[in-house]
Amino acid sequence: MLSLPVQPAPAPFAAIFDADTRAAIASGLCIQCRGAKLLCGKARCPILVRWDSMMKTAPMVDRIDLDGSSPPGVFVGRFGYPKVYVGPLVPPVHGDTQILDAPEEWIGHPMEDIVHFRSQLVRGMHRVHVQDVDGGGRIVDQTRELALGTSPADVEVGFARKPHGRVVLDDNVQPFGPSAPLSRFDLGSLKVDQNLDRAFSDTDLRAREAVIDLYERRTPVSKIQRAFSVGAFGIEKNRRFVPTRWSITAVDDTIGKELRERVKTFPLINEIRVHEAIGFDDRFLVVMIPRPWRYELIEAWYPNTLWNPLGRDIVMFGDHEGFEGRTTYASIGGCYYAARLAVGEALARERRQAATVILRETHPGYIMPVGVWNVREHVREALRHLPHRFPSMADTLEYLHTRLDIPMSRYVCTSEVLQYVLHQRTFDDFDLFALPATSASS
Structure with a gap:
């Protein structure tokens, strides 16, 4: 996890939180937790409690x-x-x-x-x-x-x-x-x-197979997640309610794993691509490299953003997986699996394979939690548009430098996949590691 110094938050705002919470925010612990694991040891997330108090309104329904x-x-x-x-x-x-x-x-x-x-x-x-x-x-x-x-x-x-x-x-x-x-x-x-009802009625169909079949029938992911949460899928004796936040990640993970295994059988893309989307002051740069499947999500949170409200530094960290996937839960949480689904979806649609790094740069306009759908749908949005294409990593990094505020050297230091691509070269990488086009022509 890397930190970059910036202007600290105003003192009156910092006074909202106690010393333990301020220490957790400053260490980057809150970004890794996001109110889900209560890593600070408190009974409720202080940041979400603060937002709860700010979002209190006059009752819309003043009756029973x-x-x-x-x-x-x-x-x-x-x-x-x-x-x-x-x-x-x-x-x-x-x-x-x-x-x-x-x-x-x-x-x-x-x-x-x-x-x-x-x-x-x-x-x-x-x-x-x-x-x-x-x-x-x-x-x-x-x-x-x-x-x-x-x-x-x-x-x-x-x-x-x-x-x-x-x-x-x-x-x-x-x-x-x-x-x-x-x-x-x-x-x-x-x-x-009808598709959801068919899966519900089949009490001999495993939940995983039901989720994949519904996805292949173009049932929206959010509808699959909703039905999954009420125990609508799986072998009859194993059915149970699943908390909504868990069902969202379970469905994203299940579909993402299936897409990954399909993508691994396809030929590589033949150039480096960069896709981009911006929303809620959140920037998503999706970098696809002609290498066998690898996937990584790196997030950089500025001070005065949701999970870094008091920090003096930009907090940056990431999670990744290699060709065989990962065996532990991603520390970033549900957004890792939401974005991976979108990446696998795009590559499977094209019947191509790539190593992918998503660079998410979150600026102060991102002020409240809205759910991991934000990551899934913005990465999908980025991948729906034509990419910028590059012949070499040098050209790619030069372009990314113009699209992100944080120096690319910081991202490279954090990124396992970028470091792997930059340092584990093969004979096929001669063009990939050429000098930037501007340097080569000068």
């Missing part, structure tokens, strides 16, 4: 009954596992609400739109053991049925108390609005996704 059109959307919590809260996400509006839970359609929208979409969704909560996918009662059955839907469905819910008025933020999961325990849940007519 609510009706509206669910996108459809559901949420499975993780606290208290194996007894977790499951239930629908319901906005207080009727009509076409599908975009409220369709991250594949959010690219190009400003962060304010995403928060607006998600803050409308009120979360109903019903506590159940994760193994009670069939015996959890009517609320559980209707939650699962809603997760298999393909279009908005009218829903009526009753709450045990008025929903709390705040937007819930998480680095893995899309934001959502206030929540309250359910006393009743009535689901209106619902159009079920």
Whole structure:
């Protein structure tokens, strides 16, 4: 992990956090944790607690009954596992609400739109053991049925108390609005996704095979993740609820591994490529090199960004895998697997193989967590556009220097894949390591 000195955060802002939290932020621990592992030892993430307090609003639903059109959307919590809260996400509006839970359609929208979409969704909560996918009662059955839907469905819910008025933020999961325990849940007519329903009905089909089959049938990844979370896939006796944040990474990882194995059978690309996307003050540079499969995601977080709010330094670190993949969970977390899916998807579509390094440079405009969909969809967006092509690594690094604010030497020092490519040369690399075109012609 590398650090670069920049202007420190103002003292009054630093005073929001206690000394232990300030030390964790300064060390880069918060970037590695992102509220998921509670590496600081606290019961709740101080940064997310701060955002929770800032996002408190006047209640949108000042009553204990609510009706509206669910996108459809559901949420499975993780606290208290194996007894977790499951239930629908319901906005207080009727009509076409599908975009409220369709991250594949959010690219190009400003962060304010995403928060607006998600803050409308009120979360109903019903506590159940994760193994009670069939015996959890009517609320559980209707939650699962809603997760298999393909279009908005009218829903009526009753709450045990008025929903709390705040937007819930998480680095893995899309934001959502206030929540309250359910006393009743009535689901209106619902159009079920036939592919999801087929996978649900096949109780002899393993969950992995169900996920891959649905992906091949062009079911959106977010819909697969939603159905996965309610225990809709797998051998009947093994089915269980999966917390939403875990289901997102599980599906990304499953699809990404399958795509990786396919890509490894294809010929190499024949030039170096650089794809680019920018969103939420987040820059993604995707570098593809004509080498057998390797993959790496490197992130650089400026001070005054979400997970580095007090730091004096830019914090940079990454995770990578070689040809055989990796055997441990990536320290970066879910975004590693989300981006890998997008890379494998693009290479499989082209039937080509490459070593890929993603350079993510996060600037101060990235101020709140919106979920790993941001990484998956922005890398997808980058790979949808024609790349810049280069004959040599020298030309590539020279170009990257113009697109990133941090010196390329810092990225190279952090990157296992770039160092491997630069130092483990083969006879086929003669052109790859030529001088830059400008130098060669002078």
